[in-house]
Each structure stands twice: as structure tokens, then as C-alpha cells.
């Protein structure tokens with residue numbers, strides 16, 4: 471099955487066409503490396519399996535005539551030259567590492583959609599004015615090495631290269647050692663600040679990893695922004711006591727204000743719709759014994775919002791709730807542990823994505839990304855936009871993750887249009 475490129479691109483050139491079957495075949499070939507019994511993929515960053523997947527990507531890129539560059543944090547860039555090499559590259563890509571119980575599409579789709587775009591251009595005999603690059607960002611998932619989105623984070627200067635190289639896994643193996651073992655400790659500078667080339671524009675295609683598109687029956691998510699995130703650790707302290715002899719009025723039960731605060735997290739998010747999110751994901755109760763009044767409760771809070779002002783309102787509401795629930799008998803401490811600012815994507819590039827969907831006759835809607843992506847870091851250095859396609863039941867970071875070949879091809883068609891519009895077709 472093929473999907474036609476937009477009408478505006480048809481003349482006088484042969485229309486470049488995304489080949490859905492070819493894209494699907496590459497996805498399935500990559501998914502065999504680290505395949506799990508349940509139909510998913512376990513391919514943690516910089517393991518031997520990740521190394522095999524990286525080599526397969528490099529082989530495919532070279533078969534398409536690309537040159538391949540690896541930088542000092544192991545990011546891989548496959549480059550298709552433009553007719554004007556003085557122009558900055560138009561980039562795309564994503565990641566090919568997975569969660570331990572990961573799926574076949576998260577990240578892998580964005581990388582292989584990029585290769586499919588290059589192949590479609592080859593097939594149609596089209597050259598672009600600006601060079602095109604497909605990036606494979608190192609360790610997006612962060613399940614073996616912290617921080618997450620490591621390769622794109624170093625590229626964008628979110629944290630230093632040395633900090634990333636020194637990160638160690640649970641067995642004490644560092645990123646530096648793992649990269650060396652794979653031979654992917656490249657010579658090219660990794661950070662834009664150290665001389666790594668800055669993209670002229672960057673587009674990332676990704677499965678949605680949520681239920682919104684499927685629920686709306688829409689094929690293309692035009693991603694306008696990524697939600698900002700603030701993560702907190704909350705500790706509530708009271709006093710353990712026997713559940714029987716201690717009357718209700720004489721208790722210092724840490725779980726009571728904790729439960730009230732957890733309820734409040736939901737209310738805080740509901741007051742900031744449509745984009746507010748509030749989640750309590752981990753709760754530890756001490757000593758966790760059925761006949762002991764809890765003396766201490768620790769839990770996490772994850773607040774998200776599309777704009778900084780909204781995030782600040784949620785933060786203030788959380789702290790106000792803490793003040794209101796604190797009392798001489800029970801203390802509450804809140805520590806903010808992680809902060810990702812909201813990231814709006816580039817309006818012009820978002821417009822190219824919207825136009826691409828429009829021209830290809832695909833249903834589309836504006837969405838925000840609730841999750842972090844490499845594109846969110848790249849956006850700090852270059853105009854950036856993202857394209858979402860539906861995934862089955864909104865399930866991701868799960869071996870059951872699934873997507874329809876037609877939807878994946880549709881997203882690649884929009885990617886093709888947007889990259890071509892940005893890079894310009896050579897005469």
C-alpha cells in the first residue's frame with residue numbers, strides 16, 4: 471500500500487511515496503532484536519542488543535547512500551546531502567532503546583519513518599536544497615542510565631557531556647565504558663555549544679503513547695507543545711501507635727493528611743483543564759502493619775501543565791494545601807526533585823505539519839505531548855515540531871504496544887511533506 475504525497479509536490483516531479491509495507495518490514499526487523507515472548511522488545515540503552523540495533527540502522531542508512539556520524543555521547547546521524555551544503559540540515563529521528571517491557575514502536579517508529587522519507591525521496595529522484603539527517607538519540611528511556619533523554623539532552627546543553635558519560639548502571643558500568651565497548655564513542659562533538667551542528671529544523675514522528683487520537687478517531691496529532699513537569703517527594707510525619715489502645719482523638723496518624731493531600735492533587739489538576747495533570751504514583755506507609763497507626767508516609771507527586779504560569783499555579787496550590795493540612799501533631803515536607811519547563815513547538819513548523827496532514831487528506835487535531843521526548847530538548851537549539859499517530863488503546867511502555875501500518879505510513883507521509891517543504895526541492 472502506498473500513500474500519495476500532497477498535490478502541491480506532484481508536479482513536475484514524480485510524487486515521492488511512503489511505502490507502508492517497507493516501513494512496517496523495517497519496524498518488524500528492528501523489533502526482532504531483543505524481542506520478548508509477549509510480542510514486545512527489551513533493548514536497554516547501550517547493551518549488546520542496542521549495539522546490534524544501532525549497527526542495523528547504520529547498515530540501512532549506508533545502503534541509502536547516507537554518510538554516518540557518531541558523536542561523543544553516541545548519538546548517530548545519517549546524512550543525505552543537499553544541493554546546498556552550506557544550509558543547516560533538516561533533521562528528524564528519535565530513539566531505538568526501549569523500556570525493559572517496551573514495545574516495537576516507541577522511538578523506533580520516528581527513526582524508521584525518517585529512513586523511509588529518505589528512501590521515498592530516492593525512489594522519486596528528488597534532491598533537496600538543504601541536507602537531511604536522521605538522528606538516533608542515545609538512551610532516551612533512562613531505564614538503565616539516568617538521566618533520561620540523555621543524548622538529546624547533551625546535544626541541547628541540558629546537562630554536561632561529562633555528567634552523562636559518568637552515569638553508571640546498577641552494575642557499576644558507566645556510559646563511557648558501554649559506548650567504548652560498542653565502538654560508538656564517536657569523535658564528533660556532542661553539544662551544540664561545543665560545535666555540534668545545529669539543525670535548521672527538526673521534526674519527530676512518534677506514537678502518541680496516550681488514548682486521545684484513537685478516542686477521537688483522528689489519524690494525525692499536530693503537537694503544539696510538550697507539557698512542563700514538576701516532580702515532588704512528600705513526607706508526612708506523625709507517630710506510630712497501637713491501633714487498639716489509642717483513641718481516635720489522641721492519634722498522630724500520618725496517613726490522614728497524606729490521603730487528603732493525594733485527593734487534593736487530583737483537584738489541583740482538575741482546576742487546570744484541559745492540560746493540567748496531577749498524579750500520585752508511589753506511596754510508602756511506615757511501618758505498614760495492619761494494627762499500627764502510620765507514623766510516616768512518603769509519596770510522589772507529578773504535576774504537569776502546558777504553560778509555566780499554569781505550572782506555577784499548581785505548585786502554589788499544592789503548597790497551600792500542605793500549609794492547610796499541617797498541624798502540631800503531623801508535619802508535612804515537600805521537596806521538588808525534578809523540573810522540566812513546558813516547551814512550545816515552533817509555530818511555523820507546527821504549521822507545516824498541519825499543512826502536510828491537510829494536503830494528504832488526513833484527519834488531524836492539535837494535541838500536546840504529555841510525555842518527554844528527544845524533540846523537547848532539541849527544541850532548545852532549533853525550531854522543532856512533532857507528529858503523533860495513534861497507538862492501540864493508548865498503550866505504550868508495554869509489550870502490548872501496537873499501531874496500525876496505515877497510521878504509521880500516514881505519519882511518515884506528513885513527515886515527508888514537512889521535511890520537503892522545509893528543506894526545499896532542488897531544481
Ligand SMILES: [Zn+2]
Nearest residue numbers: 565576577610
Ligand atoms: Zn519514545
